[in-house]
Amino acid sequence: MTVFIQASYFAAAVLFILGLKAMASPVTARRGIQWGGIGMVLATLVTFATPGMQNVGLMLVAIVLGGGLAAYLGRVVRMTDMPQMVAIYNGMGGGAAAAIAALEFARGHVHGTTATILAVLGALIGSVAFSGSCVAFAKLQGLMKKAFRLPAQNAVNLALALAVLGLAIRIVAGGFPLGSDLIVFFVLSLVLGVVLTTPIGGADMPVVISLLNAFTGLAVGFEGYVLGNPALVIAGIVVGASGTLLTQLMAKAMNRPIANVIFTPISGAAQGGAAVSGTMKEASAMDAAAMMRFAQKVIIVPGYGMAVAGAQHKVWEMARLLQEAGVEVKFAIHPVAGRMPGHMNVLLAEAGVPYEMIFDLEEINEEFATADVALVIGANDVVNPAARTDKSSPIYGMPILNVDQAQNVIVNKRGKGAGYSGIENALFYGENTRLLYGSAQQAIADVIADIKTLQG
């Protein structure tokens, strides 16, 4: 029986890796998650056959409640809210890993130095991932406003981290940990997750979620060692490694070293950036419609504002109208548009925009100079020219879409405020920029109506 269980775990691990591999290409991606799903069901089912399994009733209740609730919420949540769902499910995984460590300690079942070290490390990382992800969820969901920095934040973080590490060493060295030490250790680890994530805001959020995802993977891998379960070790470490790489890719796309994201977060407009002067010029829906209808080439730059307004379908409808009128239309997507890399691609794909029309920053940046109109919908920081020119700006050095090089720029935004990171945007005051106010949904609907009238 045990051989059968071990073989099933092995098969599950292989399915996970193949699944991840398949998810790396748009053609096979869907198959990939399905393979992973089969692996998960297999691994879960054979676990019930573990010799000497107790508390099966309680276990079933927990699975049905946890799985059912998460699956239901995952199904009904809006596409724009996906990032926070990933964050919260990731946090739950981290919490589960930490709880496993807690249970193994409570059972007095952690033997040997290696096992103790890994159990403690897994508990620490898992707890940080749990509470950190909860904070990330609260921020993205809008339950928690903006970034909040303690005075001497880094000193507080350091002191807390040292305290947690000191306790961890004491637990490992003590051989048989005291209950009180463990409780304080878990509490401090959870607090550490909160204080690490709270000051981080704005465009840095995706990097943090990705980092916490990698953390959870590591925690799962470590607890897998403690339990002597290779399936957990393989899946956990694979995620830990790939998550770390993914985090680096994201951080690179934003030109923000990971250390900067954590230790010197962008927080609010007060931090820097030259004041911007000039006037913002408004455009009516009709102006915008005419400019685009009689253009040769239009590049649309969607941002989170479009996603929040749920305007992607309207935008695609407008794009098709323009195409029918003979205008060349392209979509330009910044690597960190939306709340996670690739988030905007998902939303556009949902609306039915074919991939061939969607371009990355490197692919399209040269083309803005040849575009008649660049239409920016609810994007801000990713098109802010200050990132190229203003050394004092907090986003200086971040690669941006060179929207300002287009003949004309139309910016759709809700109001006159600054972007998510709170930085003023010189683009809005540009000579060739017109602002189209209103929520993306309504503004684009008006533009569509006007394009139709122009077609007679």
Add this chain to the structure above:
Amino acid sequence: MDNLLYLYIFTLAAFTGYEVISRVPVILHTPLMSGSNFVHGVVLVGAMVALGAADANDPLQLAIGFFAVFLGAANAAGGYVVTERMLAMFKPRAKAGDGK
């Protein structure tokens, strides 16, 4: 020897994870993050093993175990549903002339 074996597994798994993700187009970064989030949902199995070995007469152990399984199941099920929903949008070819 056993520890050395685990060291092998750790190392090879780390390389695998790195390799698997190194050639991914940007458009798949979010689904992939979500997918890897689902994969570490296998923590459910660990939580089940731990709860399965817990002392049935110790409420504290049962409570922690229940919590672990609950969270693990949520990670696995939620991660799957969310990833599947995202990837369902990536059809191999976009439907041409799809009316609305």
